[in-house]
Amino acid sequence: MQIDAFQALADPTRRRIVAALRLGERPVGDIVREAGIHQSGVSRHLRILHESGFVSMRPDGQHRYYALRPEPFREMDGWLAAYRSLWDARLDRFAAALEKRRRK
Amino acid sequence: MQIDAFQALADPTRRRIVAALRLGERPVGDIVREAGIHQSGVSRHLRILHESGFVSMRPDGQHRYYALRPEPFREMDGWLAAYRSLWDARLDRFAAALEKRRRK
DNA sequence: CGGATATATACATGATAATGTATATATCTG
DNA sequence: CAGATATATACATTATCATGTATATATCCG
Incomplete structure (x- = not known):
C-alpha cells in the first residue's frame, strides 16, 4: 500500500468518487460520469483508492465494479x-x- | 482558508504536530522538538494548520502558543x-x- | 542601546501529483 | 474474425508541496 488513507482523501476528485460509491458498487463508466475528469484520470484515482484500501474491485465481463471497503x-x-x-x-x-x- | 481539512492532514508531519498538541497548547519551540524537521518547516506547517482551522495562536511575549481547535x-x-x-x-x-x- | 532568543518568511530545489492525449489490453457481439 | 466497448497504462506537461538555508522581525534582558 503506497499511500495512506489521509493522502488518499486529500484529493477532492477522489472524495467525489468515494461519494459516488456510497450507495453501492458501480462500474467505472458510471463513476466517470460523476467525476468530472477524463476516464484515464478516474482509472488512476481508482487505482490509488484501491491501493489505499478504500475500494474493492469485482471484474464482470468487460466491466469492473468498484465498491467501498470499511477498513480505512x-x-x-x-x-x-x-x-x-x-x-x-x-x-x-x-x-x-x-x-x-x-x-x- | 486556502486548503481544506483533508489536505491539511495529508502531510504526516502535520499530523505529528497535531498529535503533539493533543494535551494542550504549546509554544513553537516545543513542537519543533517533536516534529523532526527544521524550525522553518514547522513554522510553515503551523501556518497551514492555522489557515485550515486546526489550530489557534496566542502570542505571549516572544513566544507563540498554538492549540487545537475543534471545528475541523x-x-x-x-x-x-x-x-x-x-x-x-x-x-x-x-x-x-x-x-x-x-x-x- | 545591544546581544540573545523565538518565530516567520523569501528563495531555491527536488519530489510528487493531477491531468489529458494517445495507446494498449481485454471482452463483447455479430 | 472484425469492429465496438470498457478499462488501464505510458508519456509528457504543468502545478503543487515539503524542505533547508539564509534572513527578517519581534521581543526579552542586561
Whole structure:
C-alpha cells in the first residue's frame, strides 16, 4: 500500500468518487460520469483508492465494479477518536462506556 | 482558508504536530522538538494548520502558543458519518433498511 | 542601546501529483 | 474474425508541496 488513507482523501476528485460509491458498487463508466475528469484520470484515482484500501474491485465481463471497503473508514474514525474529547464531551463519555463494555 | 481539512492532514508531519498538541497548547519551540524537521518547516506547517482551522495562536511575549481547535475535527466527523453505516455494527440495521429501499 | 532568543518568511530545489492525449489490453457481439 | 466497448497504462506537461538555508522581525534582558 503506497499511500495512506489521509493522502488518499486529500484529493477532492477522489472524495467525489468515494461519494459516488456510497450507495453501492458501480462500474467505472458510471463513476466517470460523476467525476468530472477524463476516464484515464478516474482509472488512476481508482487505482490509488484501491491501493489505499478504500475500494474493492469485482471484474464482470468487460466491466469492473468498484465498491467501498470499511477498513480505512474505521481507521480514520480511530484517529478521530483521539481528538473527540476536544469537541464533544458527551460523546467522549459515551466512547468510554463503549470501551468499558467491549472489555468485559 | 486556502486548503481544506483533508489536505491539511495529508502531510504526516502535520499530523505529528497535531498529535503533539493533543494535551494542550504549546509554544513553537516545543513542537519543533517533536516534529523532526527544521524550525522553518514547522513554522510553515503551523501556518497551514492555522489557515485550515486546526489550530489557534496566542502570542505571549516572544513566544507563540498554538492549540487545537475543534471545528475541523467536527467537520471530518461529519464527513465520516455519511459512511458510518459501512462499518459500524450498530448501524447495520439501518444500512440493511437503506439497501432494501434502494432495490425497490 | 545591544546581544540573545523565538518565530516567520523569501528563495531555491527536488519530489510528487493531477491531468489529458494517445495507446494498449481485454471482452463483447455479430 | 472484425469492429465496438470498457478499462488501464505510458508519456509528457504543468502545478503543487515539503524542505533547508539564509534572513527578517519581534521581543526579552542586561
